[in-house]
Amino acid sequence: MKVIPLCEEPRAALPTPEAAFHLGRESQTLRKWACTETGPIRPLRVNGRLAWRTDDIRRLLGLI
Secondary structure (H helix, E strand, O other): OOOOOHHHOOOOEEEHHHHHHHHOOOHHHHHHHHHHOOOOOOOEEEOOEEEEEHHHHHHHOOOO
16 A cells, blocks of 8 residues: 555545554554544545545644
8 A cells, every 4th residue: 555645645535544544543443433433533434435534634633
């Protein structure tokens, strides 16, 4: 998986493995957040898949 630095990321949302990489968490942790709706950010659900808003990730990391 080639990961683009978050400050250069052009996509509005990221798949779970990439979002987990940027957040320093395991993918399963993000899936649990989505399932229980208890995490610091919530994903979009697109055709049964999770997508994590890039701006939410940046905000959580204090980049914006």
